[in-house]
Each structure stands twice: as structure tokens, then as C-alpha cells.
Amino acid sequence: MAEVVRIVSLWIHPGQEVAFEAFEREAASIMAVHGGRIERAIRVRGAEGESPYEVHVVVFPNESAWESYRVAPKTQNLVQRRSLIIAKTSIMTGQNAGPY
Template sequence: MNTEIILVVQLFIHVGREVEFQQFEMEAARIMQKYGGRIVKVIRPIGSGQDPVLPHEVHLVSFPSMEQFELYRNDSDLVKLADLRQSAIARTEIVIGQEGKPYL
């Protein structure tokens, strides 16, 4: 079944690695487009950088299907970015779901 998926991605970066993080994100977003994926929204939590409990950024990401997301994750160009990703990102937390209807 090809149902759009939404990811809520919390990205915790290594201190002082904002430039590497931006480089990785720009390349990852470019690769994501090949599979119909896109970063819908970037949220910077208030106080991130001062509070280690908060992620540096939270991304809402969409893909047309779980299959397209898996293809993206296994893309050879993305795999080549592993060292850059590791140098910039300390931890990633992902919740995968489908869009629901608002209550109001």
C-alpha cells in the first residue's frame, strides 16, 4: 500500500558542528527529493543550544510511501555522507506515522 508517511525527526548535533550539520542537511534534502521526500517544516526549539535535553532542530518530513523512504535511506549518495553525518549529528530520534485529522 502506498500511503504517504510523515516523520517527526529530532536532531541533536555535536556542539560547534552547525556548519557540518547544515552541509549534511542540504545534501540529504537534495537526495530525498529523488524519492518524493521533502522537509515540510523545520522547527528550532526555543533554548536549543543552551539545554542539552532539547534537539537542535525538529523536522517534519514527508515521503509518498514507506517504500520510498526505505529507498532514500539506502541511497548510495546518502550512504557516502555517513562520515559527515556522524561528525555533525550526535543523535537522531524518529517517529514515523500517517497524517491524522485535526480535532477542530
């Protein structure tokens, strides 16, 4: 089975930069339990309004590992705190390309 690649764009509530970083470290540790990782995190310059604060390339070994992470009790326990920090999320599915 091919790796599952998700491109995740994240908009945060104003003033939540420090809380966001702590939250993402915790989420990444839960991902690791399910074989996932944040392969790349890009902070968008001048991220205001339309632009996301950060864009992540998230990789899991397969679809079932991704789903396992999504429904895991530890992930679900973060939902309320997440809503206080993260205003909007966009998730796209991708695949590795190149090299170019």
C-alpha cells in the same frame, strides 16, 4: 498508499550549526530524488542537553520511497560526515491529523 510521515529529532555536536545546515541541504536534495521532502523544520529554542537542536517533519510518498532513500548510495556516502555533525537522532512515524 498513504504518505509516510516521519518526525525526526536531531541533536548536533557543539559548534556544528553551519555544517549541520549544509548537511541538511544535501540530504534534502537526495530525499527529493526519492520523492521525499522536509515539510517542516523547527529550531528548538534553548536547545541544550535534553532538547533536540531541530525537529523535522519528513514526508515520502510511500514506505518503499523512504526505504529507497535510506539505502541509496548517496545517502550511505553521508554516514561518516553525518556522525561528525549529528550526535543523536530520534525518528518517530506519524500521520496527518486535523484540521482543528
